[in-house]
Amino acid sequence: MNKTEFVAALAQHGAMSKVDAEKLFQVFRHTLETELTVAGKIVLPGFLTIEVVDKPARKARNPATGQEIDVPAKKSVKIRAGKEFADKVNH
Incomplete structure (x- = not known):
């Protein structure tokens, strides 16, 4: 769904x-x-x-050249499903 x-649908x-x-x-x-x-x-119970x-920050390798590169530190978003939501999706 895009x-x-x-x-x-909303x-x-x-x-x-x-x-x-x-x-x-x-x-x-x-x-x-x-x-x-x-x-x-944000917590939506x-x-x-x-x-x-x-x-x-971490080290990585360029797959094309094999050269080691430095990947800088960054922020990311983590999303976890609540129990009720996960149960509805799984049934």
Whole structure:
């Protein structure tokens, strides 16, 4: 499912127009981005836990040349499904 399909499904299930569903999606996305930047973690009990994690610098190898390269440290987003959500997906 891509974003367009998701917004259409959101509109259908939420009994709203696609324009309103798109606005809701944009607000949700903006809220996630803002809160992860500020707090670093969002917990939606039973659904998702989303957190920013630090990835340390490491050595890697260029597969084409075999040359060792330095990969800098960076931040990444980790998403874990809550138990209730995972149970619904698995049944």
